[in-house]
Amino acid sequence: MNGQPMLLLTIISEAVLESTLIDEIMAMGAKGYTISEARGRGTHGIRSGKWSASGNIRIEVVGDSDLCRHIVDNLQKYERDYGLLIFTSQVELLN
């Protein structure tokens, strides 16, 4: 398959942050995003809070590493007060 190597950036967040994060993501130049509902629990990194068992969202963005880095840098400021889990994986974009 003649795909294009890209990164899939996945952000698991409290649902209350949805519009804030989407605004940040689009302002960084993303061409689009996908949101799906999720729930879960976690304590990640230095965050001391626990996510509630409901009310999470998964935001996904396909982009190059520059875009993903800019987005991630821009979301750091929310980590102190909100539960966030952020990771990337390598994908091959096929269209």
Next chain:
Amino acid sequence: MNGQPMLLLTIISEAVLESTLIDEIMAMGAKGYTISEARGRGTHGIRSGKWSASGNIRIEVVGDSDLCRHIVDNLQKYERDYGLLIFTSQVELLN
């Protein structure tokens, strides 16, 4: 872990295409699929249309590269009229 290297094919599509895409995927020989509800926005590739902010689905298929290529080739015809985002990632199948 003694896993088997496979591809995870992810298709983000307008929900109206669900049964059409599933029929294509199963006809190509997939052993199964997973669907989850999503919403989002995007303009990808040559498509000029924008996805509405709701009514998307994510279809996922685990398969070898031949199966994924056949499926992707077969879905090209829907790209002109519908919003589609298609990518693969490498996974290790563990059961």
Next chain:
Amino acid sequence: MNGQPMLLLTIISEAVLESTLIDEIMAMGAKGYTISEARGRGTHGIRSGKWSASGNIRIEVVGDSDLCRHIVDNLQKYERDYGLLIFTSQVELLN
């Protein structure tokens, strides 16, 4: 990005197993998990049963390979009686 290489363990399961699998996953030492609703169909590995077209969940855990292996080893016992699809992918954890 100064990320940390990790595995993303994905388990697609019948919804009825949710609390059982979560208990196993947390008992193995996972720091958290994400659940989202899914539906689908599949026959995987030696399982002869077919999943119904509804009532699946996706459970995701980010962890190192030791944690993922322990979880996978511990879930083998459910494969005989329930539809399970288990795979890992490499991710870079960014927070």
